[in-house]
Amino acid sequence: MAKLSVEDIKRESRNLRGTIAQELRNSALFFTPEAEKLLKFHGIYEQEDRDKRKTDRQNDHHQVMIRAKLPGGQLNADQYLAMDDIAGHYANGTLRITTRQTFQLHGVLKADLRETIQAMNHALITSLGACGDIVRNVLVCPAPAMNAQQQAVQEFAFKLNEALYPKTRAYHQIFLDDTELIDDSDIIEDEPIYGHTYLPRKFKIAIAYAGDNCVDVYTNDVGLVAIFGEHDELLGFNLLAGGGMGMTHNNEETFPRLADEIAFIKPEQVIEAVTAVVTIHRDYGDRQNRKHARLKYILHDKGVDWFRDELANRVSFKFEAPRSVPPFAVYDHLGWHVQTNGLLYVGLHVENGRIADRPHERVRSGLRAIIERFNPAIRLTCQQNILLTDILPEDRLAIEAMLTEYGIRTVDKISKIRRNGLACVALPTCGLAITEAERVFPQVISEFEDALDRLDIADANIMARMTGCPNGCARPYVAEIAFVGRSLDKYTVFLGGNPNGTRLAQKFLDLVHITDLIPTLTPILRYYRDCRHTDEAFGDFVMRVGFDVLHQLVGDEAVKSAVGD
Incomplete structure (x- = not known):
């Protein structure tokens, strides 16, 4: 039997269902290749511990990684504590902050996968769309907004996430419903944006403020750069398209690329414009060669002018030329800062994003103790760090004492490199x-x-x-x-x-x-x-x-x- 391509697997999956539900009920320690491809859309990667495989070839060392989808890297204290509990109970006892403002759980066994997803869902956290050929986690500057206009910009991460969320109910039926999955071949949902084969490849979106590129906005398929007026009013966004980092060694057809400036759009035009870009990728992306399937290759092969014209044909408004913006800097938001409401936030460095306890730096235990006691809101950054926000000024000294107690280094104790x-x-x-x-x-x-x-x-x-x-x-x-x-x-x-x-x-x-x-x-x-x-x-x-x-x-x-x- 010929091996199915990823496009074939998606087409025959009944909107990402495939045989995942059936395979969760069998005793196999790993998934079939077809199910493994579909699991990615649900935020799940099947992996194997290669260290253990090297030393113990007699036993199976398959496991899964689960990636949450947290627009803008935002979650509350209860959600953080729930993820920490899940990491301890089902995963390898660590949380991994990604470069896209979310958490990964490593070391989850197939037999525990459904319970793990249900525990995340109980905390109102999903993994659907965190991986796969779909719009991934939407990034935005994580620092608490300095005014209502910045708050409006941050809310676009949630608006875009909602607008571009897949319509399939496969995730809920497979992982969350208590009833057996019925034969639903006649009730497949419509996917007006994605279609039944979804996108040719992953699609990444980031939102930055003019002058602050803490999200690496030019490395994304779509970037939005918020532009403010003289009185801090939100005028609109420069729309960028065609960025992406991936390449293959010794393959000149693959390369990293920075996004091009396409247009200036008004706030009320953002959802329509970004959706239109997604559909261009859907319709013109290379479905024969996955190494050449990202949006960046469409812009490279067809040109920015072609892309601009195609976008103009897909939106109901006439967009403007991109506007000039001040030079960018990258702020990591570490250290103590005052919020506009008089509360404080502190940015803490987490080396390589791994929230774990080590002999001299008990980051996981320390963060848990601080969050349990002071109930801050949480923001994850694109630099793999964590912000604790909405802190009472009178609690600062106690938090600093706890950071010292657990050996968590503050920004003044870390080299710039x-x-x-x-x-x-x-x-x-x-x-x-x-x-x-x-x-x-x-x-x-x-x-x-x-x-x-x-x-x-x-x-x-x-x-x-x-x-x-x-x-x-x-x-x-x-x-x-x-x-x-x-x-x-x-x-x-x-x-x-x-x-x-x-x-x-x-x-x-x-x-x-x-x-x-x-x-x-x-x-x-x-x-x-x-x-x-x-x-x-x-x-x-x-x-x-x-x-x-x-x-x-x-x-x-x-x-x-x-x-x-």
Whole structure:
């Protein structure tokens, strides 16, 4: 029997039902390949612990990862505590903050999957649409709004999530209903936006304020940049389209791309315009080659002018040319801040987003104790950090004491290179991982800190990111320095992105062993120390000096052995 394509599986799935319900009731420890593809739409990835597989080949080590869908990264204290309980009862005892403002649960067994989803649902948290060929979690600046207009911008994350939510009831029937799933082949729901094969590939949306790119808005399929008037009134949004990070090594048909500015739209036009962009992807995306299926390839292949014309044909209004905006910066919102209502919020650094207890830093226990006692609202950030909001000023000292008690480092105790770092999960659970990222990046950052300290530039504000494969989950291709997994313990080094997220990094060296990453970069860091302009960012310095000079600095042998074709 011929293997079904993903498009065939979607088409025959009866709106994402497939055989998932039946397979949840059998005794197999893992799902069929067809069901595994459909599970992604429900926010679930089947994985295997490759560490355990390596040491114990006699037993099965399949598990699932569940990703929540939390628009804008917002949840209340009870929801956070519920997720923490679920992590302890069903998962591996940790919560993982993603680079898209949500939580992942790792290590859930197939036999516990339905109960886990039901526990999340009891806390009013869903995973439907967190993965799969569909609109994913909608991002927006997580900091508490400074005025009613910023609040209106943040609410668009929820409005877009609702407008672009799939109509299928498969999720509820499979995971939440107590009754047996009936043969519903004659009552398949209409999917007016997606159709019965949904999108050719995933679709990501982010909303930023003009001047604050904390969501990396240009790396998304659709970006909205909010523009305010002289009196802070919301005028509208610049609509961006065609961004995306994923690529495949040695495949020139795949590449990271920053979104193009398409139009200026008014607030009341946002839902219609973004929906129209989604339908363009639905109708023109490449359904034959999934590596070429993202929206960015439509804009690359057909051109921005074609895209603008196609969008104009699909909306009921005439849009304007994009408006000028001030230069972007990236604010991570860490530390203590005053909200406009007089309350406080504190942003806490969570290394690589992993909320776990370690011998000297009990982040999971500490956060739980603080949240149980003070009942703050929660915001997750695109930098894998957490904000505790709506805190009474008189509670600040007590919270600071608890942070100290649990060894949770505040922003003043973290180097800038560590503060700016991001890493994806990678090994041992991600099926796409070529090599390590999350587990080794803290040590790489420590080596980075040592090198900067020896060069007497310990306070250098450099952005570095690491991924275990080239798919770009930690948005490496806009970082000033990126280590992208190439083979076991070896990485492609990219240099030259900027701190504002508006320029792509370029491939500098290939197949650099993990132990050589920082030694290889040290001559460049020394040259940066000696030759940078006042306040010149590292990425800007790299692009000004050029790769020819930098290759000479790292030495001919390093370039010969590590530069790619």
